[in-house]
Amino acid sequence: MKNSDILKVENVKKEFKNNLVLKGIDAEVKPGQVIALIGPSGAGKSTFLRCLNMLGKPTSGAVYFDGQDLMKLKDKQLDSLRTKMGMVFQSFNLFNNMTVLDNVKVAPIKVKKMADAKATEIAHQLLKQVGLDNKATVYPSSLSGGQAQRVAIARALAMHPEVMLFDEPTSALDPEKVGEVLSVMQDLAQQGMTMLVVTHEMDFAKNVANQIWFMDDGQIVEKNEPEAFFNHPKTDRAKDFLSKVI
Amino acid sequence: MKGKVVKLLMVFIMTFSIFTGFMNKNTYTQVNASASDSYLSNIKKKGTIVMGTAPDYPPYEFTKNEGGQAKILGADIELAKQIAKNMGVKLKIKSMSFDSLLVALQTGKVDMVIAGLTKTPERAKSVDFTIPYYNGGQSLLVNSNDNSIKSYKDLNNQSVGVQTGSTQYNLVKQQVKNASLKGMESVNDLVLALKTNKVKAVAVESATGEAYASNTPGIKAIDAKFNTAKAQNVVAFHKGATSLVNAANKTIKAANASQEFEKKFIPEASKQMGTSAKKQKISVWQQMYNYKDYFIKGTEYTILISIIGTILGLLLGILLALMRLSKNKLFHAIAVAYIEFIRGTPLMVQIMFVYFGLGTIVNVPALTSGIIAVFINSGAYVAEIIRSGIESIDDGQSEAARSLGFSSHQTMQIVVLPQAIKNILPALGNEFVSLIKESSIVSIIGVTDLIYQLRIVQADTYQGVVPIFIVMVIYFILTFGISRLLGLLEGRLKHEE
Numbered sequence: 148m149k150n151s152d153i154l155k156v157e158n159v160k161k162e163f164k165n166n167l168v169l170k171g172i173d174a175e176v177k178p179g180q181v182i183a184l185i186g187p188s189g190a191g192k193s194t195f196l197r198c199l200n201m202l203g204k205p206t207s208g209a210v211y212f213d214g215q216d217l218m219k220l221k222d223k224q225l226d227s228l229r230t231k232m233g234m235v236f237q238s239f240n241l242f243n244n245m246t247v248l249d250n251v252k253v254a255p256i257k258v259k260k261m262a263d264a265k266a267t268e269i270a271h272q273l274l275k276q277v278g279l280d281n282k283a284t285v286y287p288s289s290l291s292g293g294q295a296q297r298v299a300i301a302r303a304l305a306m307h308p309e310v311m312l313f314d315e316p317t318s319a320l321d322p323e324k325v326g327e328v329l330s331v332m333q334d335l336a337q338q339g340m341t342m343l344v345v346t347h348e349m350d351f352a353k354n355v356a357n358q359i360w361f362m363d364d365g366q367i368v369e370k371n372e373p374e375a376f377f378n379h380p381k382t383d384r385a386k387d388f389l390s391k392v393i
Numbered sequence: 394m395k396g397k398v399v400k401l402l403m404v405f406i407m408t409f410s411i412f413t414g415f416m417n418k419n420t421y422t423q424v425n426a427s428a429s430d431s432y433l434s435n436i437k438k439k440g441t442i443v444m445g446t447a448p449d450y451p452p453y454e455f456t457k458n459e460g461g462q463a464k465i466l467g468a469d470i471e472l473a474k475q476i477a478k479n480m481g482v483k484l485k486i487k488s489m490s491f492d493s494l495l496v497a498l499q500t501g502k503v504d505m506v507i508a509g510l511t512k513t514p515e516r517a518k519s520v521d522f523t524i525p526y527y528n529g530g531q532s533l534l535v536n537s538n539d540n541s542i543k544s545y546k547d548l549n550n551q552s553v554g555v556q557t558g559s560t561q562y563n564l565v566k567q568q569v570k571n572a573s574l575k576g577m578e579s580v581n582d583l584v585l586a587l588k589t590n591k592v593k594a595v596a597v598e599s600a601t602g603e604a605y606a607s608n609t610p611g612i613k614a615i616d617a618k619f620n621t622a623k624a625q626n627v628v629a630f631h632k633g634a635t636s637l638v639n640a641a642n643k644t645i646k647a648a649n650a651s652q653e654f655e656k657k658f659i660p661e662a663s664k665q666m667g668t669s670a671k672k673q674k675i676s677v678w679q680q681m682y683n684y685k686d687y688f689i690k691g692t693e694y695t696i697l698i699s700i701i702g703t704i705l706g707l708l709l710g711i712l713l714a715l716m717r718l719s720k721n722k723l724f725h726a727i728a729v730a731y732i733e734f735i736r737g738t739p740l741m742v743q744i745m746f747v748y749f750g751l752g753t754i755v756n757v758p759a760l761t762s763g764i765i766a767v768f769i770n771s772g773a774y775v776a777e778i779i780r781s782g783i784e785s786i787d788d789g790q791s792e793a794a795r796s797l798g799f800s801s802h803q804t805m806q807i808v809v810l811p812q813a814i815k816n817i818l819p820a821l822g823n824e825f826v827s828l829i830k831e832s833s834i835v836s837i838i839g840v841t842d843l844i845y846q847l848r849i850v851q852a853d854t855y856q857g858v859v860p861i862f863i864v865m866v867i868y869f870i871l872t873f874g875i876s877r878l879l880g881l882l883e884g885r886l887k888h889e890e
């Protein structure tokens with residue numbers, strides 16, 4: 148089982164009111180892979196990511212997670228499926244009504260029914276890991292963007308997910324705060340976490356990812372090794388895109 | 394889009410037809426009952442006859458402060474007592490605005506109406522009348538120093554005050570050329586309009602005119618000399634209640650034979666009438682102080698209605714908001730239809746609908762009707778407050794919660810509502826404050842709130858402006874005080890963050 152796909156996507160299409168946003172996507176992710184999803188804005192990257200954990204259900208096609216067909220699951224089963232896929236958003240989305248510590252421990256307690264003491268211990272440990280245990284008692288409104296995003300990562304990790312989905316985690320940050328978030332992500336990748344990262348940070352894609360998926364106009368146009376993708380892109384569209392961003 | 398509108402309309406029509414279906418059935422049974430005419434026997438069975446009147450029409454009917462109690466007195470009341478006595482039943486008096494009286498009779502809220510009411514062919518279409526018990530003349534109230542007006546003929550092109558729905562209204566309309574009619578509900582307001590030169594004259598029935606003229610400094614009553622037969626004051630009963638009309642006619646015939654109404658009832662009533670501060674030789678404020686219990690009682694009712702209205706409105710509002718946000722299309726449609734309908738109609742109409750409309754199905758007392766209407770109304774507004782409070786929370790908050798495995802229920806409860814509540818609470822406070830003000834409209838169905846008490850004090854003391862001022866100050870203290878209090882609470886909530 149070890150080398151089988153953790154995620155597998157077959158001919159996934161997504162339509163919003165007669166607007167076909169995903170036009171049939173096939174892809175698979177192996178455990179431990181770090182995949183960088185890049186492409187122009189409006190290509191459908193966020194929509195695709197949201198199809199993976201069923202925050203937005205595909206219009207047609209199939210998504211398999213650990214061999215399980217997610218399209219066939221009921222709402223309640225989907226709730227518990229999502230605990231296995233952590234998600235980090237461009238706008239952090241920390242719960243404004245809770246302290247940093249509560250943000251991290253609330254899901255283990257409410258969803259996994261973990262004891263408060265155990266959840267608190269895990270939360271402190273994760274906050275240490277992202278370098279923010281000293282902020283445990285403050286509310287999100289007093290954090291900088293970089294700090295908020297690191298807390299958001301700790302919050303997702305608290306559920307012990309098998310896969311982490313990142314949707315432009317550094318796009319809303321001041322340039323000098325980007326590094327602290329990327330380094331937390333790099334650590335995570337080194338620990339063997341399976342990751343899908345939508346990003347415009349080409350250095351991160353080059354150095355940390357082991358696969359690049361280039362998306363344009365609702366399709367994955369090119370899948371390639373980072374080295375090859377950045378030096379000899381196979382498709383004209385990727386060439387065109389790279390010439391603009393680099 | 395179109396489909397949605399059509400669906401909404403369907404829900405509307407269905408709800409409405411259920412309602413009207415009920416009501417039709419009800420009137421139908423009433424018509425049946427009248428054919429066999431069991432009205433009199435029903436009242437004898439009940440042991441009481443309920444009389445409707447608008448007690449701001451001295452000397453026919455007015456309220457008087459007797460030992461802190463507001464008592465309804467007057468010549469009409471004396472007549473009513475005799476009618477009740479001869480039927481062998483007790484008399485119960487319900488007071489409301491003059492305009493509402495005949496509707497109350499038609500909808501069975503009252504059994505008879507005696508209110509200085511005169512017989513007109515239009516009114517005879519909807520209710521049945523007794524023989525006249527009094528033939529009153531018509532007067533004009535004018536300012537004492539105004540000698541330009543000798544009769545209705547001098548009112549051409551002038552503005553004239555009349556009670557809405559009254560005989561005088563029609564007389565002025567038909568006989569005075571180009572008069573601009575200022576219709577108001579109470580004679581007090583009309584007298585006030587006269588004194589402040591908003592109208593040139595007020596047309597009223599003679600006995601009432603004399604009463605006001607003798608108690609209000611600066612105005613006098615003159616004969617209107619309308620081109621009409623003398624107005625005939627009559628008692629009104631439900632259409633078809635012939636047995637009651639006959640019973641009352643017997644009493645009236647006997648009274649007419651001895652001219653009891655003009656020789657006994659009116660003079661006695663005139664003696665009991667409240668008198669102005671000037672006549673009592675006390676200051677206006679002293680006089681107002683004597684009526685403090687009225688203002689206190691009115692304030693209590695106003696607060697009671699607002700508090701219960703807000704609490705029930707909150708519960709209803711939560712329910713409606715949940716329905717509106719729910720995925721169930723039927724619930725959603727019902728909630729939307731309800732909210733839009735209630736917000737699209739005036740509270741006043743809703744109050745009348747609850748009291749008179751629903752009143753034909755089940756008998757609801759005025760206070761309860763008032764509270765029901767207020768909370769039905771407030772529920773719609775609260776629902777919108779809650780909905781917009783919830784929708785003001787960024788979608789990212791619930792997305793993040795869902796991505797961690799929270800169910801939609803948990804997301805609402807743990808993440809969205811605790812944040813929304815901070816927007817909702819201040820808005821709810823505002824709603825409570827505005828209910829205090831808006832609930833003033835319940836006085837039209839006779840709920841004894843501040844406005845109602847204001848009317849009584851005005852009628853009783855012949856003071857037009859001062860009671861209004863006092864009530865205004867009371868409303869302001871209430872709303873300002875409560876706003877401040879809520880502001881403090883809000884501050885504390887923010888502090889906890």
Ligand SMILES: Nc1ncnc2c1ncn2[C@@H]1O[C@H](COP(=O)(O)OP(=O)(O)O)[C@@H](O)[C@H]1O
Pocket residue numbers: 163166168187188189190191192193194195
């Ligand atoms: N909820 C939605 N309703 C309608 N259209 C949407 C919605 N979400 C995304 N889209 C559309 O789908 C397309 C792809 O959007 P998105 O997945 O956000 O692109 P990306 O993340 O690559 O920038 C855009 O044209 C966007 O307008």
Ligand SMILES: [Mg+2]
Pocket residue numbers: 192193194315
């Ligand atoms: Mg995006």
